[in-house]
Amino acid sequence: xxxxxxxxxxxxxxxxxxxxxxxxxxxxxxxxxxxxxxxxxxxxxxxxxxxxxxxxxxxxxxxxxxxxxxxxxxxxxxxxxxxxxxxxxxxxxxxxxxxxxxxxxxxxxxxxxx
Amino acid sequence: xxxxxxxxxxxxxxxxxxxxxxxxxxxxxxxxxxxxxxxxxxxxxxxxxxxxxxxxxxxxxxxxxxxxxxxxxxxxxxxxxxxxxxxxxxxxxxxxxxxxxxxxxxxxxxxxxxxxx
Numbered sequence: 616x617x618x619x620x621x622x623x624x625x626x627x628x629x630x631x632x633x634x635x636x637x638x639x640x641x642x643x644x645x646x647x648x649x650x651x652x653x654x655x656x657x658x659x660x661x662x663x664x665x666x667x668x669x670x671x672x673x674x675x676x677x678x679x680x681x682x683x684x685x686x687x688x689x690x691x692x693x694x695x696x697x698x699x700x701x702x703x704x705x706x707x708x709x710x711x712x713x714x715x716x717x718x719x720x721x722x723x724x725x726x727x728x729x
Numbered sequence: 730x731x732x733x734x735x736x737x738x739x740x741x742x743x744x745x746x747x748x749x750x751x752x753x754x755x756x757x758x759x760x761x762x763x764x765x766x767x768x769x770x771x772x773x774x775x776x777x778x779x780x781x782x783x784x785x786x787x788x789x790x791x792x793x794x795x796x797x798x799x800x801x802x803x804x805x806x807x808x809x810x811x812x813x814x815x816x817x818x819x820x821x822x823x824x825x826x827x828x829x830x831x832x833x834x835x836x837x838x839x840x841x842x843x844x845x846x
Contacts, residue, residue, distance in 0.1 A: 648833040657733075657820065657837040658772060663830055702771045706832060707785075715760050715824060715832035716785050719771030 617641045619703055619720035626726045627693055635688045635723045637703035645706045647679055647686045648717070653699045661688070661701075690725070698727045731755070733838035735821050741844045742811055750806040750841045754823030761804050762822040762835060763796055772820055778804060779827055811845045818842050 619639045627633040637647065646665035650658040664670055664679035664686060676689040690697055700722040707716040734753045742748050754761050760779050764772035774788040778798040786796070793811075798804040808815055822835040 646830070646833055657839050658822075658835075660834045660836070663833040665830070704771075704833075707774070715762060715777050715779075715827040715835070716774050716788070717762075717772075717832070717835065718774065722769070722771050 617705055617707060617718045619705065619718065621701075621703055621720045621723045623721065624724045624726070626728060628728050629693055629695060631693050632689065632691050633693060633725065635690075635701050635703075635725065637686050637688075637720055639684050639686075639703070639705055641684075641705055644681060644684075647677075648704045649677055649688045650702045650704060650719075651699050652702065652722070658702065693727050695727050695729065698725055700724050733821055733823055733836050735819075735838040735841050737841060738839065739842045739844075741846060743846055744811060744813060746811055748808050748811055748843065750808075750819050750821075750843070752804045752806070752821030752838060754802065754804070754821070755836055756802075758823035758825055758836070759801070760824045760827045760832065761798060762824075763804070763806050764820040764822065766818045766820055766840070775806070777827075784827070808843075811843075813845045816843055816845045 621637045648663040649661040652658045662677040669678045674691045679686040702719045702722045704717040704719045736751045762777040763775040766772045776786040776796050781801045793809045796806045818840040820840045822837045824835045825831045
């Protein structure tokens with residue numbers, strides 16, 4: 616089976632940088648993705664890493680180390696609107712590189728303070 | 730273009746009743762997923778479709794839950810003999826496909842909040 620661990624809460628101030636970590640255990644690995652969810656809203660795709668290294672998309676970057684079964688989401692120049700829950704997710708490995716079943720972590724609630 | 734839509738947005742039902750939740754995916758997306766989310770938790774996979782067929786229904790908790798996608802577009806999640814433990818937000822998502830990166834970029838609808846009293 617698969618399991619993911621991420622901190623339940625993180626607090627930071629506007630303009631700062633915050634890192635949300637995710638460690639995973641899978642029998643097969645095909646990539647790590649990140650989703651953002653505002654209170655009462657739908658999860659929104661942020662990024663995907665299949666290979667080691669850093670992927671940058673504007674203020675958000677995502678990092679993956681497959682040897683450490685670890686990834687993180689980095690948010691720079693924090694804004695109040697970044698207050699939300701952030702989920703890491705992996706594909707269920709039973710289907711190999713096919714199949715769409717995602718396993719989500721419990722989520723990290725980010726609070727951005729003025 | 731239009732995103733994923735779900736109806737109803739809220740559903741309150743009595744224990745033991747039958748409910749249907751509808752999902753209208755993004756046009757052209759061949760894969761459709763159902764998840765369930767409880768407060769403070771991540772989405773929990775229920776079932777996904779590739780076209781009209783259920784490719785993986787391993788997440789359905791029991792035989793009271795059933796989903797269909799008869800024409801490869803709109804899907805309906807059906808719950809029989811509802812129980813209080815079924816109360817959750819039911820999320821639908823769609824993606825262009827299920828191979829490679831396609832399945833990692835899933836587009837979610839706003840969800841249906843189901844409350845069983």
